Amino acid sequence: MGPPVKRGDVQVGDMGLLRFLYSAVILPLGWACAIAAVLAQGGRFSGHLDVLTHFAPLYVAGGVITVAASLFVAERRLPLALAAIAVLASGALIAPELLRRQSPAAPADAGGQLKLVQFNAALDAKGLEERLAWLAKEDPDILVVEDSREVFQTAVAQRLGRYMACGRTCGVAIFTRTPPLKIESPRRGRYGLGPSIAAVHMADARGEFIVAGIHYQWPTKVRTHRENGLRMLQVLKPLPKARMIVVGDFNSTPWSFDRRRDDAAIGLERRTRALPTWPANGPFGLAFLPIDHVYAGEDWRTVEIRRGPRLGSDHYPLLVLLAPK
Template sequence: MEFLRAFFNAQMLVVGLVCASAALAAQGGRWSPQLDVLSHFAPFWLVGALAAGLYGLTLGEPGSRRGLVALGVAGVALAALLIAPEYLRPATPKAAADAPDQIKLIQFNAWRGNRDIGPALDWLAAQDADIIVLEEGERLRGPLARRTGYHLTEGSESLAILSKAKPIAEGVRLPPGRWAQPPLARATFAGPHGAFTLIGAHYVWPVYGGFQLAQGRIVGELLEQFPKERVILAGDFNSTPWSFARRGEDRRFGLERRTRGLFTWPATAPIPLLPIDQVYAGSGWRTVSIARGPRLGSDHYPVVVILAPIRSPNRSGT
Protein backbone atom coordinates (compact mmCIF):
# COMPACT_ATOMS: atom_id res chain seq x y z
CA MET A 1 0.00 0.00 0.00
CA GLU A 2 2.82 2.39 0.85
CA PHE A 3 4.52 1.53 -2.43
CA LEU A 4 1.36 2.36 -4.41
CA ARG A 5 0.90 5.61 -2.54
CA ALA A 6 4.51 6.61 -3.23
CA PHE A 7 4.10 5.62 -6.89
CA PHE A 8 0.93 7.67 -7.38
CA ASN A 9 2.46 10.55 -5.49
CA ALA A 10 5.44 10.56 -7.84
CA GLN A 11 3.20 10.31 -10.88
CA MET A 12 1.11 13.29 -9.77
CA LEU A 13 4.26 15.30 -9.17
CA VAL A 14 5.27 14.62 -12.77
CA VAL A 15 1.79 15.52 -14.02
CA GLY A 16 1.76 18.75 -12.03
CA LEU A 17 5.26 19.71 -13.16
CA VAL A 18 4.55 18.97 -16.83
CA CYS A 19 1.23 20.83 -16.86
CA ALA A 20 2.53 23.88 -14.99
CA SER A 21 5.65 24.01 -17.17
CA ALA A 22 3.66 23.63 -20.40
CA ALA A 23 1.18 26.34 -19.37
CA LEU A 24 4.11 28.63 -18.54
CA ALA A 25 5.92 27.91 -21.81
CA ALA A 26 2.68 28.50 -23.73
CA GLN A 27 2.77 32.13 -22.61
CA GLY A 28 5.73 32.45 -24.97
CA GLY A 29 3.33 31.91 -27.84
CA ARG A 30 3.02 35.69 -27.94
CA TRP A 31 6.40 35.69 -29.68
CA SER A 32 7.03 32.13 -30.87
CA PRO A 33 4.71 30.04 -33.10
CA GLN A 34 6.51 26.94 -31.83
CA LEU A 35 5.61 27.72 -28.22
CA ASP A 36 2.12 28.76 -29.30
CA VAL A 37 1.46 25.12 -30.18
CA LEU A 38 1.33 24.47 -26.43
CA SER A 39 -1.41 27.06 -25.95
CA HIS A 40 -3.86 25.00 -28.02
CA PHE A 41 -3.80 22.36 -25.28
CA ALA A 42 -4.50 24.78 -22.43
CA PRO A 43 -7.55 22.78 -21.21
CA PHE A 44 -5.30 19.72 -20.80
CA TRP A 45 -2.81 21.70 -18.72
CA LEU A 46 -5.63 23.10 -16.60
CA VAL A 47 -7.22 19.71 -15.91
CA GLY A 48 -3.88 18.03 -15.22
CA ALA A 49 -2.71 20.78 -12.88
CA LEU A 50 -6.06 20.78 -11.08
CA ALA A 51 -5.84 17.00 -10.61
CA ALA A 52 -2.30 17.29 -9.21
CA GLY A 53 -3.29 20.06 -6.81
CA LEU A 54 -6.36 18.25 -5.54
CA TYR A 55 -4.38 15.04 -5.11
CA GLY A 56 -1.78 16.89 -3.07
CA LEU A 57 -4.44 18.53 -0.96
CA THR A 58 -6.28 15.31 -0.16
CA LEU A 59 -3.99 12.28 -0.62
CA GLY A 60 -0.48 13.61 -1.11
CA GLU A 61 2.37 12.52 1.15
CA PRO A 62 3.28 15.16 3.76
CA GLY A 63 6.71 15.80 2.26
CA SER A 64 5.36 16.58 -1.20
CA ARG A 65 1.93 18.01 -0.36
CA ARG A 66 2.99 21.65 -0.59
CA GLY A 67 4.82 21.05 -3.84
CA LEU A 68 1.82 19.36 -5.43
CA VAL A 69 -0.52 22.12 -4.31
CA ALA A 70 1.89 24.82 -5.53
CA LEU A 71 2.26 23.15 -8.95
CA GLY A 72 -1.51 22.76 -9.16
CA VAL A 73 -2.21 26.38 -8.32
CA ALA A 74 0.46 27.62 -10.73
CA GLY A 75 -0.69 25.37 -13.57
CA VAL A 76 -4.36 26.24 -13.15
CA ALA A 77 -3.62 29.98 -12.99
CA LEU A 78 -1.36 29.93 -16.07
CA ALA A 79 -3.79 27.81 -18.09
CA ALA A 80 -6.71 30.00 -17.02
CA LEU A 81 -4.83 33.04 -18.33
CA LEU A 82 -4.92 31.40 -21.75
CA ILE A 83 -8.52 30.20 -21.68
CA ALA A 84 -10.38 32.96 -19.83
CA PRO A 85 -10.21 35.66 -22.54
CA GLU A 86 -12.27 33.47 -24.85
CA TYR A 87 -15.19 33.43 -22.43
CA LEU A 88 -14.78 37.01 -21.23
CA ARG A 89 -14.54 38.72 -24.62
CA PRO A 90 -17.49 40.97 -25.52
CA ALA A 91 -20.13 39.79 -27.95
CA THR A 92 -22.77 41.70 -29.87
CA PRO A 93 -26.31 41.10 -28.61
CA LYS A 94 -28.09 38.18 -30.23
CA ALA A 95 -30.93 38.66 -32.67
CA ALA A 96 -34.42 37.48 -31.84
CA ALA A 97 -35.32 33.95 -32.85
CA ASP A 98 -37.86 35.35 -35.33
CA ALA A 99 -35.55 38.01 -36.80
CA PRO A 100 -36.30 38.50 -40.52
CA ASP A 101 -34.12 37.41 -43.44
CA GLN A 102 -32.12 34.83 -41.48
CA ILE A 103 -29.57 32.62 -43.16
CA LYS A 104 -28.60 29.18 -41.93
CA LEU A 105 -24.95 28.27 -42.41
CA ILE A 106 -23.27 24.92 -41.80
CA GLN A 107 -19.48 24.63 -41.48
CA PHE A 108 -18.29 21.03 -41.83
CA ASN A 109 -15.02 19.23 -42.43
CA ALA A 110 -16.33 15.95 -43.87
CA TRP A 111 -12.93 14.18 -43.53
CA ARG A 112 -11.43 12.13 -46.33
CA GLY A 113 -11.13 9.23 -43.91
CA ASN A 114 -14.93 8.99 -43.63
CA ARG A 115 -15.76 5.73 -45.39
CA ASP A 116 -19.54 6.08 -45.11
CA ILE A 117 -20.85 9.41 -46.36
CA GLY A 118 -24.48 8.28 -46.09
CA PRO A 119 -25.25 9.72 -42.63
CA ALA A 120 -23.57 13.02 -43.50
CA LEU A 121 -25.44 13.23 -46.80
CA ASP A 122 -28.80 12.52 -45.18
CA TRP A 123 -28.26 14.97 -42.31
CA LEU A 124 -26.98 17.83 -44.47
CA ALA A 125 -29.85 17.43 -46.93
CA ALA A 126 -32.39 17.41 -44.10
CA GLN A 127 -31.00 20.61 -42.53
CA ASP A 128 -32.29 22.76 -45.41
CA ALA A 129 -29.37 25.15 -44.84
CA ASP A 130 -28.93 28.20 -47.03
CA ILE A 131 -25.17 27.74 -47.28
CA ILE A 132 -22.81 24.87 -46.50
CA VAL A 133 -19.04 25.33 -46.28
CA LEU A 134 -17.46 21.94 -46.86
CA GLU A 135 -13.84 20.88 -46.37
CA GLU A 136 -12.43 17.49 -47.39
CA GLY A 137 -15.82 16.64 -48.86
CA GLU A 138 -14.81 15.61 -52.38
CA ARG A 139 -16.91 12.42 -52.18
CA LEU A 140 -19.84 14.21 -50.57
CA ARG A 141 -20.34 17.47 -52.42
CA GLY A 142 -21.43 16.00 -55.77
CA PRO A 143 -24.13 13.72 -54.33
CA LEU A 144 -25.27 16.49 -51.99
CA ALA A 145 -25.60 19.00 -54.84
CA ARG A 146 -27.58 16.50 -56.94
CA ARG A 147 -29.93 15.59 -54.10
CA THR A 148 -30.64 19.15 -52.96
CA GLY A 149 -30.24 21.17 -56.13
CA TYR A 150 -27.68 23.39 -54.38
CA HIS A 151 -25.33 25.46 -56.48
CA LEU A 152 -21.77 24.18 -56.09
CA THR A 153 -18.94 26.71 -55.87
CA GLU A 154 -15.67 24.83 -56.01
CA GLY A 155 -12.71 26.46 -54.33
CA SER A 156 -9.07 25.50 -54.29
CA GLU A 157 -8.07 21.98 -53.32
CA SER A 158 -10.59 20.37 -50.96
CA LEU A 159 -12.90 23.33 -50.26
CA ALA A 160 -16.38 23.97 -51.63
CA ILE A 161 -19.44 26.10 -50.93
CA LEU A 162 -22.94 24.75 -51.57
CA SER A 163 -25.81 27.23 -51.61
CA LYS A 164 -29.51 27.43 -52.34
CA ALA A 165 -29.01 30.69 -54.19
CA LYS A 166 -26.67 31.00 -57.13
CA PRO A 167 -23.84 33.45 -56.31
CA ILE A 168 -23.67 36.72 -58.21
CA ALA A 169 -19.87 36.43 -58.09
CA GLU A 170 -17.41 33.78 -57.02
CA GLY A 171 -13.73 32.92 -57.01
CA VAL A 172 -10.67 34.10 -55.10
CA ARG A 173 -8.48 36.85 -56.53
CA LEU A 174 -5.04 36.95 -54.95
CA PRO A 175 -1.57 37.62 -56.35
CA PRO A 176 -0.14 34.38 -57.82
CA GLY A 177 2.68 32.43 -56.29
CA ARG A 178 1.67 32.66 -52.63
CA TRP A 179 3.59 29.77 -51.07
CA ALA A 180 1.31 29.44 -48.04
CA GLN A 181 -2.11 30.04 -49.59
CA PRO A 182 -4.65 27.79 -47.85
CA PRO A 183 -7.57 26.10 -49.60
CA LEU A 184 -10.09 28.90 -50.12
CA ALA A 185 -13.53 29.38 -51.65
CA ARG A 186 -15.58 32.53 -52.05
CA ALA A 187 -19.12 33.28 -53.13
CA THR A 188 -20.99 36.59 -53.10
CA PHE A 189 -24.78 36.52 -52.89
CA ALA A 190 -27.57 39.01 -53.41
CA GLY A 191 -29.65 39.67 -50.31
CA PRO A 192 -32.58 41.80 -49.18
CA HIS A 193 -30.15 44.12 -47.37
CA GLY A 194 -27.55 44.15 -50.12
CA ALA A 195 -24.90 41.74 -51.33
CA PHE A 196 -22.87 39.71 -48.86
CA THR A 197 -19.77 37.57 -49.24
CA LEU A 198 -19.04 34.14 -47.81
CA ILE A 199 -15.42 32.94 -47.63
CA GLY A 200 -14.39 29.42 -46.65
CA ALA A 201 -10.89 28.52 -45.47
CA HIS A 202 -8.97 25.44 -44.35
CA TYR A 203 -5.69 25.93 -42.46
CA VAL A 204 -2.82 23.54 -41.84
CA TRP A 205 -2.13 22.13 -38.38
CA PRO A 206 -0.53 24.54 -35.88
CA VAL A 207 2.62 22.41 -35.66
CA TYR A 208 3.52 24.24 -38.86
CA GLY A 209 3.28 27.48 -36.94
CA GLY A 210 4.97 29.86 -39.36
CA PHE A 211 3.03 28.33 -42.25
CA GLN A 212 -0.27 28.79 -40.42
CA LEU A 213 0.55 32.41 -39.59
CA ALA A 214 1.29 33.06 -43.27
CA GLN A 215 -2.07 31.53 -44.19
CA GLY A 216 -3.77 33.91 -41.78
CA ARG A 217 -2.10 36.89 -43.44
CA ILE A 218 -3.35 35.73 -46.84
CA VAL A 219 -6.91 35.35 -45.53
CA GLY A 220 -6.62 38.84 -44.05
CA GLU A 221 -5.61 40.23 -47.46
CA LEU A 222 -8.58 38.50 -49.08
CA LEU A 223 -10.98 39.96 -46.52
CA GLU A 224 -9.78 43.46 -47.36
CA GLN A 225 -11.34 43.10 -50.82
CA PHE A 226 -14.89 43.12 -49.44
CA PRO A 227 -17.02 45.32 -47.15
CA LYS A 228 -16.27 43.84 -43.74
CA GLU A 229 -19.74 44.46 -42.32
CA ARG A 230 -21.26 42.07 -44.86
CA VAL A 231 -18.63 39.30 -44.81
CA ILE A 232 -18.96 35.82 -43.31
CA LEU A 233 -15.82 33.70 -42.88
CA ALA A 234 -16.07 30.02 -41.97
CA GLY A 235 -13.74 27.08 -41.96
CA ASP A 236 -11.58 24.53 -40.27
CA PHE A 237 -8.85 26.78 -38.88
CA ASN A 238 -7.04 23.98 -37.03
CA SER A 239 -6.58 26.60 -34.34
CA THR A 240 -8.09 27.03 -30.90
CA PRO A 241 -9.33 30.37 -29.54
CA TRP A 242 -6.80 30.36 -26.68
CA SER A 243 -3.85 30.40 -29.06
CA PHE A 244 -2.12 33.71 -29.63
CA ALA A 245 -2.29 33.12 -33.37
CA ARG A 246 -6.08 32.93 -33.30
CA ARG A 247 -6.36 35.97 -31.03
CA GLY A 248 -4.13 37.91 -33.41
CA GLU A 249 -6.30 37.01 -36.38
CA ASP A 250 -9.43 37.91 -34.41
CA ARG A 251 -8.01 41.43 -34.19
CA ARG A 252 -6.63 41.54 -37.74
CA PHE A 253 -9.72 40.28 -39.56
CA GLY A 254 -12.02 43.05 -38.34
CA LEU A 255 -14.82 40.48 -37.89
CA GLU A 256 -16.42 38.99 -34.79
CA ARG A 257 -15.82 35.31 -34.24
CA ARG A 258 -19.27 33.96 -33.44
CA THR A 259 -18.09 30.53 -32.25
CA ARG A 260 -17.10 30.80 -28.60
CA GLY A 261 -15.18 27.82 -27.23
CA LEU A 262 -17.28 25.40 -29.30
CA PHE A 263 -15.45 22.05 -29.12
CA THR A 264 -15.63 20.26 -32.48
CA TRP A 265 -12.66 17.85 -32.73
CA PRO A 266 -12.21 14.93 -32.63
CA ALA A 267 -15.72 13.62 -33.16
CA THR A 268 -14.22 10.12 -33.09
CA ALA A 269 -13.38 10.46 -29.36
CA PRO A 270 -15.91 10.07 -26.52
CA ILE A 271 -15.88 13.87 -26.13
CA PRO A 272 -14.43 16.56 -28.41
CA LEU A 273 -11.20 18.03 -27.06
CA LEU A 274 -10.43 21.11 -29.16
CA PRO A 275 -12.52 23.95 -30.66
CA ILE A 276 -10.93 24.35 -34.11
CA ASP A 277 -13.90 25.04 -36.44
CA GLN A 278 -14.72 28.74 -36.48
CA VAL A 279 -17.32 31.09 -37.96
CA TYR A 280 -16.75 34.87 -38.20
CA ALA A 281 -19.19 37.54 -39.32
CA GLY A 282 -19.04 41.28 -39.83
CA SER A 283 -20.88 43.96 -37.91
CA GLY A 284 -23.82 43.80 -40.30
CA TRP A 285 -24.86 40.44 -38.85
CA ARG A 286 -26.41 39.42 -35.56
CA THR A 287 -26.16 35.87 -34.28
CA VAL A 288 -29.47 34.09 -33.82
CA SER A 289 -28.05 30.75 -32.68
CA ILE A 290 -24.94 28.56 -32.73
CA ALA A 291 -25.01 24.80 -32.26
CA ARG A 292 -22.80 21.78 -32.74
CA GLY A 293 -24.24 19.11 -34.99
CA PRO A 294 -24.14 15.33 -34.48
CA ARG A 295 -21.42 12.78 -35.23
CA LEU A 296 -21.50 12.07 -38.95
CA GLY A 297 -18.57 9.71 -39.48
CA SER A 298 -16.11 12.58 -39.73
CA ASP A 299 -13.44 13.47 -37.19
CA HIS A 300 -15.12 16.90 -36.96
CA TYR A 301 -18.55 17.85 -35.71
CA PRO A 302 -20.48 20.22 -37.98
CA VAL A 303 -21.20 23.73 -36.75
CA VAL A 304 -24.65 25.22 -37.40
CA VAL A 305 -24.91 29.00 -37.26
CA ILE A 306 -27.98 31.12 -37.93
CA LEU A 307 -27.37 34.81 -38.67
CA ALA A 308 -29.69 37.74 -39.32
CA PRO A 309 -28.71 40.95 -41.14
CA ILE A 310 -29.10 44.18 -39.20
CA ARG A 311 -28.25 46.91 -41.69
CA SER A 312 -27.46 47.55 -45.32
CA PRO A 313 -23.86 47.84 -46.51
CA ASN A 314 -22.32 51.02 -47.89
CA ARG A 315 -20.77 49.14 -50.79
CA SER A 316 -21.93 46.43 -53.15
CA GLY A 317 -20.01 43.51 -51.55
CA THR A 318 -18.80 42.16 -54.89
Protein backbone atom coordinates in the same frame (compact mmCIF):
# COMPACT_ATOMS: atom_id res chain seq x y z
CA MET B 1 1.61 -13.29 9.19
CA GLY B 2 -0.96 -10.99 10.76
CA PRO B 3 -2.99 -8.28 9.03
CA PRO B 4 -1.20 -5.10 7.87
CA VAL B 5 -0.62 -2.54 10.61
CA LYS B 6 -2.58 0.70 10.12
CA ARG B 7 -1.17 4.20 10.40
CA GLY B 8 -4.08 6.62 10.44
CA ASP B 9 -6.40 5.71 7.58
CA VAL B 10 -3.74 4.24 5.28
CA GLN B 11 -2.43 0.72 5.64
CA VAL B 12 1.34 0.28 5.81
CA GLY B 13 1.08 -2.19 2.92
CA ASP B 14 -0.29 0.62 0.74
CA MET B 15 2.53 3.10 1.45
CA GLY B 16 4.80 1.72 -1.25
CA LEU B 17 2.09 2.12 -3.87
CA LEU B 18 1.38 5.69 -2.76
CA ARG B 19 5.08 6.58 -2.93
CA PHE B 20 5.26 5.10 -6.42
CA LEU B 21 2.20 7.06 -7.59
CA TYR B 22 3.63 10.23 -6.06
CA SER B 23 6.99 9.94 -7.80
CA ALA B 24 5.87 8.33 -11.07
CA VAL B 25 2.48 9.97 -11.71
CA ILE B 26 1.53 12.92 -9.50
CA LEU B 27 4.78 14.90 -9.64
CA PRO B 28 5.51 14.30 -13.39
CA LEU B 29 1.93 15.31 -14.28
CA GLY B 30 2.14 18.44 -12.15
CA TRP B 31 5.54 19.42 -13.52
CA ALA B 32 4.49 18.79 -17.14
CA CYS B 33 1.31 20.86 -16.92
CA ALA B 34 2.95 23.70 -14.99
CA ILE B 35 5.92 23.95 -17.34
CA ALA B 36 3.76 23.75 -20.49
CA ALA B 37 1.34 26.40 -19.19
CA VAL B 38 4.19 28.78 -18.34
CA LEU B 39 6.04 28.21 -21.63
CA ALA B 40 2.78 28.81 -23.52
CA GLN B 41 2.91 32.43 -22.38
CA GLY B 42 5.86 32.78 -24.73
CA GLY B 43 3.46 32.35 -27.63
CA ARG B 44 3.24 36.14 -27.62
CA PHE B 45 6.69 36.14 -29.20
CA SER B 46 7.28 32.66 -30.62
CA GLY B 47 5.13 30.70 -33.03
CA HIS B 48 6.68 27.46 -31.76
CA LEU B 49 5.71 28.22 -28.16
CA ASP B 50 2.28 29.34 -29.36
CA VAL B 51 1.60 25.71 -30.30
CA LEU B 52 1.45 24.99 -26.56
CA THR B 53 -1.38 27.47 -26.00
CA HIS B 54 -3.90 25.35 -27.89
CA PHE B 55 -3.79 22.66 -25.21
CA ALA B 56 -4.47 24.97 -22.26
CA PRO B 57 -7.64 23.01 -21.26
CA LEU B 58 -5.49 19.91 -20.81
CA TYR B 59 -3.14 21.77 -18.46
CA VAL B 60 -6.13 22.86 -16.39
CA ALA B 61 -7.41 19.26 -16.28
CA GLY B 62 -3.94 18.01 -15.35
CA GLY B 63 -3.74 20.55 -12.54
CA VAL B 64 -7.10 19.47 -11.16
CA ILE B 65 -6.09 15.80 -11.30
CA THR B 66 -2.83 16.64 -9.52
CA VAL B 67 -4.75 18.36 -6.72
CA ALA B 68 -7.13 15.43 -6.34
CA ALA B 69 -4.31 12.88 -6.32
CA SER B 70 -2.22 14.85 -3.82
CA LEU B 71 -4.98 14.54 -1.22
CA PHE B 72 -3.97 10.91 -0.73
CA VAL B 73 -0.30 11.57 0.04
CA ALA B 74 1.44 13.30 2.93
CA GLU B 75 3.90 15.28 0.77
CA ARG B 76 1.45 17.55 -0.98
CA ARG B 77 2.97 21.03 -0.95
CA LEU B 78 4.95 20.64 -4.19
CA PRO B 79 2.13 19.03 -6.23
CA LEU B 80 -0.32 21.65 -4.97
CA ALA B 81 2.07 24.43 -5.98
CA LEU B 82 2.56 22.91 -9.44
CA ALA B 83 -1.18 22.47 -9.86
CA ALA B 84 -1.77 26.11 -8.92
CA ILE B 85 0.78 27.27 -11.50
CA ALA B 86 -0.79 25.08 -14.21
CA VAL B 87 -4.35 26.23 -13.50
CA LEU B 88 -3.53 29.93 -13.11
CA ALA B 89 -1.25 30.15 -16.15
CA SER B 90 -3.73 28.23 -18.33
CA GLY B 91 -6.64 30.22 -16.97
CA ALA B 92 -4.87 33.41 -17.98
CA LEU B 93 -4.90 32.10 -21.57
CA ILE B 94 -8.52 30.92 -21.60
CA ALA B 95 -10.20 33.68 -19.54
CA PRO B 96 -10.16 36.43 -22.23
CA GLU B 97 -12.18 34.18 -24.54
CA LEU B 98 -14.78 33.46 -21.88
CA LEU B 99 -15.03 37.10 -20.77
CA ARG B 100 -14.98 38.93 -24.11
CA ARG B 101 -18.05 40.94 -25.04
CA GLN B 102 -20.24 39.87 -27.93
CA SER B 103 -22.84 41.79 -29.88
CA PRO B 104 -26.49 41.33 -28.82
CA ALA B 105 -28.16 38.22 -30.19
CA ALA B 106 -31.20 38.30 -32.44
CA PRO B 107 -34.47 36.68 -31.31
CA ALA B 108 -35.32 33.20 -32.57
CA ASP B 109 -38.14 34.61 -34.74
CA ALA B 110 -36.02 37.33 -36.38
CA GLY B 111 -36.87 37.83 -40.03
CA GLY B 112 -34.65 37.19 -43.03
CA GLN B 113 -32.59 34.48 -41.35
CA LEU B 114 -29.72 32.77 -43.14
CA LYS B 115 -28.91 29.17 -42.20
CA LEU B 116 -25.34 28.03 -42.77
CA VAL B 117 -23.52 24.77 -42.02
CA GLN B 118 -19.73 24.50 -41.77
CA PHE B 119 -18.18 21.03 -41.78
CA ASN B 120 -14.71 19.52 -42.13
CA ALA B 121 -15.45 16.17 -43.75
CA ALA B 122 -11.93 14.82 -43.04
CA LEU B 123 -11.34 13.56 -46.60
CA ASP B 124 -13.78 10.75 -45.97
CA ALA B 125 -17.16 9.86 -47.41
CA LYS B 126 -17.79 7.43 -44.54
CA GLY B 127 -21.40 7.57 -43.39
CA LEU B 128 -22.39 9.30 -46.62
CA GLU B 129 -26.08 8.53 -46.26
CA GLU B 130 -26.11 9.70 -42.65
CA ARG B 131 -24.42 12.94 -43.64
CA LEU B 132 -26.81 13.57 -46.50
CA ALA B 133 -29.83 12.77 -44.32
CA TRP B 134 -28.74 15.29 -41.67
CA LEU B 135 -28.01 17.96 -44.25
CA ALA B 136 -31.36 17.36 -45.94
CA LYS B 137 -33.09 17.68 -42.57
CA GLU B 138 -31.32 20.95 -41.72
CA ASP B 139 -31.65 22.22 -45.31
CA PRO B 140 -29.07 25.02 -45.00
CA ASP B 141 -29.03 27.94 -47.39
CA ILE B 142 -25.25 27.68 -47.55
CA LEU B 143 -22.96 24.74 -46.79
CA VAL B 144 -19.19 25.22 -46.47
CA VAL B 145 -17.19 21.99 -46.51
CA GLU B 146 -13.46 21.51 -46.03
CA ASP B 147 -11.49 18.36 -46.90
CA SER B 148 -14.28 16.64 -48.82
CA ARG B 149 -13.90 14.04 -51.52
CA GLU B 150 -15.52 14.20 -54.92
CA VAL B 151 -18.09 11.52 -54.08
CA PHE B 152 -19.41 13.64 -51.20
CA GLN B 153 -19.32 16.86 -53.23
CA THR B 154 -21.22 15.26 -56.12
CA ALA B 155 -23.83 13.73 -53.81
CA VAL B 156 -24.50 17.06 -52.08
CA ALA B 157 -24.77 18.96 -55.36
CA GLN B 158 -27.06 16.44 -57.04
CA ARG B 159 -29.17 14.96 -54.26
CA LEU B 160 -29.64 18.15 -52.28
CA GLY B 161 -29.97 20.31 -55.37
CA ARG B 162 -27.15 22.76 -54.61
CA TYR B 163 -24.76 24.80 -56.71
CA MET B 164 -21.11 24.07 -55.91
CA ALA B 165 -18.35 26.68 -55.97
CA CYS B 166 -14.64 26.20 -55.28
CA GLY B 167 -11.56 28.36 -55.30
CA ARG B 168 -8.58 27.20 -57.35
CA THR B 169 -9.08 23.77 -55.82
CA CYS B 170 -11.98 22.16 -53.99
CA GLY B 171 -10.12 21.96 -50.70
CA VAL B 172 -12.97 24.23 -49.62
CA ALA B 173 -16.29 23.78 -51.41
CA ILE B 174 -19.29 26.09 -50.94
CA PHE B 175 -22.76 24.82 -51.77
CA THR B 176 -25.54 27.37 -52.26
CA ARG B 177 -29.28 27.19 -52.80
CA THR B 178 -29.13 29.81 -55.56
CA PRO B 179 -26.32 30.47 -58.05
CA PRO B 180 -23.57 32.79 -56.77
CA LEU B 181 -23.27 36.20 -58.35
CA LYS B 182 -19.51 35.78 -58.41
CA ILE B 183 -16.91 33.23 -57.27
CA GLU B 184 -13.57 34.35 -55.85
CA SER B 185 -10.61 32.16 -56.83
CA PRO B 186 -7.66 33.47 -54.83
CA ARG B 187 -4.27 31.86 -55.35
CA ARG B 188 -2.74 29.82 -52.59
CA GLY B 189 -0.06 31.01 -50.24
CA ARG B 190 3.70 30.68 -50.60
CA TYR B 191 4.31 27.77 -48.23
CA GLY B 192 2.80 24.32 -48.19
CA LEU B 193 -0.60 23.82 -49.75
CA GLY B 194 -2.65 26.13 -47.58
CA PRO B 195 -4.70 27.95 -46.92
CA SER B 196 -7.54 26.60 -48.98
CA ILE B 197 -9.88 29.54 -49.62
CA ALA B 198 -13.15 29.89 -51.50
CA ALA B 199 -15.54 32.83 -51.50
CA VAL B 200 -18.91 33.48 -53.13
CA HIS B 201 -20.89 36.67 -53.63
CA MET B 202 -24.57 36.06 -52.90
CA ALA B 203 -27.70 38.22 -52.81
CA ASP B 204 -30.79 38.40 -50.63
CA ALA B 205 -33.59 40.93 -50.12
CA ARG B 206 -31.12 43.35 -48.51
CA GLY B 207 -28.53 43.16 -51.23
CA GLU B 208 -25.19 41.46 -51.78
CA PHE B 209 -23.22 39.57 -49.14
CA ILE B 210 -20.07 37.45 -49.19
CA VAL B 211 -19.42 34.02 -47.71
CA ALA B 212 -15.82 32.80 -47.48
CA GLY B 213 -14.62 29.36 -46.44
CA ILE B 214 -11.13 28.84 -44.99
CA HIS B 215 -8.98 25.85 -44.10
CA TYR B 216 -5.64 26.44 -42.35
CA GLN B 217 -2.75 24.02 -42.01
CA TRP B 218 -2.02 22.52 -38.60
CA PRO B 219 -0.43 24.95 -36.12
CA THR B 220 2.56 22.64 -35.71
CA LYS B 221 3.58 23.77 -39.22
CA VAL B 222 4.41 27.13 -37.72
CA ARG B 223 5.60 29.05 -40.78
CA THR B 224 2.83 27.71 -43.02
CA HIS B 225 0.13 28.32 -40.43
CA ARG B 226 1.18 31.95 -39.94
CA GLU B 227 1.36 32.48 -43.69
CA ASN B 228 -2.19 31.09 -43.91
CA GLY B 229 -3.43 33.88 -41.69
CA LEU B 230 -1.56 36.58 -43.59
CA ARG B 231 -2.85 35.25 -46.91
CA MET B 232 -6.44 35.12 -45.62
CA LEU B 233 -6.23 38.75 -44.46
CA GLN B 234 -4.79 39.76 -47.82
CA VAL B 235 -7.64 38.06 -49.71
CA LEU B 236 -10.39 39.53 -47.51
CA LYS B 237 -8.94 43.05 -47.19
CA PRO B 238 -10.42 44.55 -50.42
CA LEU B 239 -13.86 42.98 -49.91
CA PRO B 240 -16.71 44.84 -48.12
CA LYS B 241 -16.97 43.68 -44.50
CA ALA B 242 -20.40 44.77 -43.26
CA ARG B 243 -22.25 41.76 -44.71
CA MET B 244 -19.34 39.34 -44.92
CA ILE B 245 -19.39 35.87 -43.30
CA VAL B 246 -16.21 33.84 -42.86
CA VAL B 247 -16.28 30.26 -41.60
CA GLY B 248 -13.93 27.32 -41.60
CA ASP B 249 -11.44 25.06 -39.93
CA PHE B 250 -8.77 27.46 -38.68
CA ASN B 251 -6.87 24.75 -36.79
CA SER B 252 -6.29 27.18 -33.93
CA THR B 253 -8.00 27.83 -30.62
CA PRO B 254 -9.25 31.22 -29.40
CA TRP B 255 -6.63 31.29 -26.64
CA SER B 256 -3.71 31.06 -29.05
CA PHE B 257 -1.93 34.32 -29.70
CA ASP B 258 -2.01 33.64 -33.43
CA ARG B 259 -5.82 33.52 -33.42
CA ARG B 260 -6.00 36.64 -31.26
CA ARG B 261 -3.88 38.51 -33.81
CA ASP B 262 -6.12 37.39 -36.66
CA ASP B 263 -9.23 38.28 -34.65
CA ALA B 264 -7.93 41.81 -34.24
CA ALA B 265 -6.93 42.16 -37.89
CA ILE B 266 -9.82 40.53 -39.75
CA GLY B 267 -12.33 43.31 -39.08
CA LEU B 268 -15.18 40.91 -38.29
CA GLU B 269 -16.64 39.69 -35.00
CA ARG B 270 -15.99 36.06 -34.18
CA ARG B 271 -19.40 34.67 -33.25
CA THR B 272 -18.23 31.32 -31.85
CA ARG B 273 -17.09 31.33 -28.23
CA ALA B 274 -15.03 28.40 -26.93
CA LEU B 275 -17.24 25.90 -28.78
CA PRO B 276 -15.21 22.65 -28.98
CA THR B 277 -15.41 20.86 -32.32
CA TRP B 278 -12.37 18.54 -32.30
CA PRO B 279 -11.84 15.62 -31.92
CA ALA B 280 -15.32 14.30 -32.61
CA ASN B 281 -14.04 10.74 -32.99
CA GLY B 282 -12.46 10.52 -29.52
CA PRO B 283 -13.81 8.53 -26.55
CA PHE B 284 -17.51 9.27 -26.05
CA GLY B 285 -17.21 11.95 -28.75
CA LEU B 286 -15.58 14.25 -26.21
CA ALA B 287 -14.21 17.25 -28.11
CA PHE B 288 -12.07 19.73 -26.18
CA LEU B 289 -10.54 22.08 -28.76
CA PRO B 290 -12.52 24.87 -30.50
CA ILE B 291 -10.77 25.12 -33.86
CA ASP B 292 -13.73 25.72 -36.20
CA HIS B 293 -14.91 29.32 -36.15
CA VAL B 294 -17.56 31.67 -37.50
CA TYR B 295 -17.00 35.38 -38.21
CA ALA B 296 -19.63 37.85 -39.39
CA GLY B 297 -19.79 41.56 -40.20
CA GLU B 298 -21.67 44.19 -38.25
CA ASP B 299 -24.82 43.93 -40.38
CA TRP B 300 -25.45 40.38 -39.14
CA ARG B 301 -26.83 39.40 -35.75
CA THR B 302 -26.36 35.94 -34.30
CA VAL B 303 -29.55 33.96 -33.73
CA GLU B 304 -27.89 30.65 -32.81
CA ILE B 305 -24.66 28.73 -33.27
CA ARG B 306 -24.51 25.11 -32.17
CA ARG B 307 -22.73 21.87 -32.90
CA GLY B 308 -24.23 19.24 -35.12
CA PRO B 309 -23.96 15.48 -34.52
CA ARG B 310 -21.01 13.19 -35.14
CA LEU B 311 -20.98 12.40 -38.85
CA GLY B 312 -17.93 10.17 -39.29
CA SER B 313 -15.41 13.02 -39.26
CA ASP B 314 -12.97 14.05 -36.54
CA HIS B 315 -14.76 17.43 -36.55
CA TYR B 316 -18.27 18.26 -35.44
CA PRO B 317 -20.20 20.38 -37.94
CA LEU B 318 -21.37 23.84 -36.95
CA LEU B 319 -24.92 25.01 -37.57
CA VAL B 320 -25.21 28.79 -37.81
CA LEU B 321 -28.30 31.02 -37.88
CA LEU B 322 -27.76 34.71 -38.67
CA ALA B 323 -30.31 37.48 -39.17
CA PRO B 324 -29.93 40.92 -40.77
CA LYS B 325 -29.29 43.69 -38.28
